[in-house]
Amino acid sequence: MVLEELKARLNNKEYTNWLKAGQCLIVLKNGLHPFTDRHMKAFHGDLLNQYSPLRKACETSSCSSRGNKLSSSCRVCTEWKKVILKHHRQPDTTVNWDNCVPPLWRTDHWELAKAYMPRGLAKVKAANQCDASALLNLINYCKCFQSVNLNPVREVIRCRNELMHSCEFRMKDNWMRRYETSLKQLVEQFDRVPEMATAEQKIDEILTADLSIHVSGLDHMDGIESDSVSQWETNADLVTQWEAELLQEMLREFLHVADDDDDDDDAKTQHTEQLRSLGGFLQANNDLSERFATELQAINSLRARD
Incomplete structure (x- = not known):
C-alpha cells in the first residue's frame, strides 16, 4: 500500500519536479555548511582585530533582543550592532536581532552570522x-x-520560497528549467x-534522475528476481527519505510562523493557510499521515485555536 501511494505521487511529473527541487536544496545546504562556517569564522576574527572595542566582554551579560530590536544594549553590544550594520548590504531592511544573543557576539562567530539570516x-x-x-x-x-555573484544566490532564494510555499x-517544467x-x-562559483x-x-544526479523508472516495475513484482525487488525497495526508501526531509522542513517553518506571537496578522494568516494545505496533503496520503x-x-491543534 505504501509503495502504491508513492507510485501514484511520482506518476505526476510536477510532483517529482517539486521533490527533486527540494532535495537539491538539502544537498546545497550540506555543501554550503563548511564554506559559510569558514568564512564567518575568518570574518569574526577580522572584526576583532580591526575594532578594539569589540574585544571587551558584554558589560551586563544580559543584553538581549525582542522582535527586531535590541531591547537592552550596553556600550559593547551597541558597538557590535554598529559594525554588523556597517557590513550589511541592506542595513535599512529588517534585521532579525532576535536570532542573536548579543553577549555571545565576542566569542561565537555563528551568533554574528545569525544577524544576517531570516527570523526564527x-x-x-x-x-x-x-x-x-x-x-x-x-x-x-x-x-x-x-x-x-549574488544574482544566482537571489534567484535560488526566490525559487526556494516559491517551492516551500507551493x-x-x-x-x-518551465519553473524547473529556471x-x-x-x-x-x-x-x-564554488568549483x-x-x-x-x-x-x-x-545535484546533477538528482536533476537527471527518472523517478518514474524506479517505480515502473511495481506492477510486475510477482515475476521479477529478488535482486530487482531489492533494488526497487532501495530506490523507494531513498525517494521516501527525500519526501520526509522536504516535508519536515516545510512543517518546521510553517509551525514556527503560525505559532509566533510576534508575527503580523496577514503573515500569520498566509502561513496558517499554507499549513492547512500541507496538513490536507499529508492526510490524503496514508503513508505520509502515519509518518x-x-x-x-x-x-x-493550531486549527482548533483559530
Whole structure:
C-alpha cells in the first residue's frame, strides 16, 4: 500500500519536479555548511582585530533582543550592532536581532552570522543546523562574501520560497528549467570548494534522475528476481527519505510562523493557510499521515485555536 501511494505521487511529473527541487536544496545546504562556517569564522576574527572595542566582554551579560530590536544594549553590544550594520548590504531592511544573543557576539562567530539570516534561528548554534535559506541569505546580506555573484544566490532564494510555499506541491517544467539554471550558476562559483564540488555532482544526479523508472516495475513484482525487488525497495526508501526531509522542513517553518506571537496578522494568516494545505496533503496520503502523525496533531491543534 505504501509503495502504491508513492507510485501514484511520482506518476505526476510536477510532483517529482517539486521533490527533486527540494532535495537539491538539502544537498546545497550540506555543501554550503563548511564554506559559510569558514568564512564567518575568518570574518569574526577580522572584526576583532580591526575594532578594539569589540574585544571587551558584554558589560551586563544580559543584553538581549525582542522582535527586531535590541531591547537592552550596553556600550559593547551597541558597538557590535554598529559594525554588523556597517557590513550589511541592506542595513535599512529588517534585521532579525532576535536570532542573536548579543553577549555571545565576542566569542561565537555563528551568533554574528545569525544577524544576517531570516527570523526564527535563535536556537541554531552552528552552520550545520541551518537550512539552505539561512545560508543563502547570509551570503546575500553579509559583505564578507564579496567574491560571490549574488544574482544566482537571489534567484535560488526566490525559487526556494516559491517551492516551500507551493500549496499544490507541484512545480511546472518551465519553473524547473529556471531553477536548474540558477542553481547551476550558483554552484559553479564554488568549483574550488571540495564540499561544493561534491554537492554539484549530487545535484546533477538528482536533476537527471527518472523517478518514474524506479517505480515502473511495481506492477510486475510477482515475476521479477529478488535482486530487482531489492533494488526497487532501495530506490523507494531513498525517494521516501527525500519526501520526509522536504516535508519536515516545510512543517518546521510553517509551525514556527503560525505559532509566533510576534508575527503580523496577514503573515500569520498566509502561513496558517499554507499549513492547512500541507496538513490536507499529508492526510490524503496514508503513508505520509502515519509518518507525520505527531505533526498533524500539532496542525490540528493550531486549527482548533483559530
